Amino acid sequence: KRTMTLLEKNGYPDSVYMNAAKIFQGIHTEKSKDRMLVRYGNNLESPMLAFQDEHCRRVSYELAFCALKYQSLLEEILLDSGAYPCHSIPDELTSLLVVMLYDLQGRKFEARKILDEEEPVAEVQEVGHYLYRYMTKLAAALARCRIKHDALSIEYFVPETIWKQEQRVSALPFCVWINTYKISLQDVIRDLEMKGLTKVESVSDFDHYTYAMDQHCHDVLVFPSSLKEELLDLDLFADCKLLLQ
Numbered sequence: 001k002r003t004m005t006l007l008e009k010n011g012y013p014d015s016v017y018m019n020a021a022k023i024f025q026g027i028h029t030e031k032s033k034d035r036m037l038v039r040y041g042n043n044l045e046s047p048m049l050a051f052q053d054e055h056c057r058r059v060s061y062e063l064a065f066c067a068l069k070y071q072s073l074l075e076e077i078l079l080d081s082g083a084y085p086c087h088s089i090p091d092e093l094t095s096l097l098v099v100m101l102y103d104l105q106g107r108k109f110e111a112r113k114i115l116d117e118e119e120p121v122a123e124v125q126e127v128g129h130y131l132y133r134y135m136t137k138l139a140a141a142l143a144r145c146r147i148k149h150d151a152l153s154i155e156y157f158v159p160e161t162i163w164k165q166e167q168r169v170s171a172l173p174f175c176v177w178i179n180t181y182k183i184s185l186q187d188v189i190r191d192l193e194m195k196g197l198t199k200v201e202s203v204s205d206f207d208h209y210t211y212a213m214d215q216h217c218h219d220v221l222v223f224p225s226s227l228k229e230e231l232l233d234l235d236l237f238a239d240c241k242l243l244l245q
Contacts (some may be wrong), residue, residue: 014119018121020059020060021098022048022142038078038098041094076145080144083097171194172226176220198211201212210224
């Protein structure tokens with residue numbers, strides 16, 4: 001998990017981008033021919049997806065759906081910057097172009113660091129090098145879009161209905177399984193209390209540094225949403241003693 005956290009700050013393995021592009025190819029929004037400025041090819045076959053592990057599967061789907069959420073914005077950036085159309089990149093790789101552009105802007109247009117043990121994928125390398133050549137123009141295009149739409153960040157480009165749904169989801173408490181093969185409930189509680197967390201009776205009693213026992217499953221703990229990122233950085237999660245539900 002520590003390795004993947006480092007990777008996400010510097011980019012993902014090539015296989016993640018490739019799988020995300022295949023997923024996005026099947027779910028992207030098709031526009032009418034008179035409005036279709038960006039073309040995604042005609043790959044009608046079901047994609048063959050091969051994931052290294054569960055984490056790679058999750059981030060591949062997350063990348064694909066984030067690209068879908070911001071598809072119109074990403075297409076506008078590609079067109080405004082002049083990075084699209086590109087004769088050297090076929091339509092079948094446009095999904096990869098969009099997915100990698102989403103990730104690139106999320107990293108503030110910083111170049112991706114490739115680890116020595118990573119197995120390169122030719123298509124990902126090609127699209128990555130192409131985007132890096134346009135980084136300055138892509139960043140300028142994003143800035144123009146934000147000024148044009150008076151948006152502080154790309155989150156402001158999401159339709160209001162989706163934004164409200166995400167706000168509700170982000171406010172929900174989250175559940176954690178105790179991996180009793182590695183740690184006992186008592187040891188988990190001791191570790192949490194040493195970090196300043198207090199046990200309460202139910203989620204209705206939640207404050208920031210609090211948690212509750214699930215009423216039905218004695219090996220499940222419930223935490224307020226505000227603690228999620230902080231808790232996921234603990235060794236309890238890195239060592240798989242606690243597992244996010």
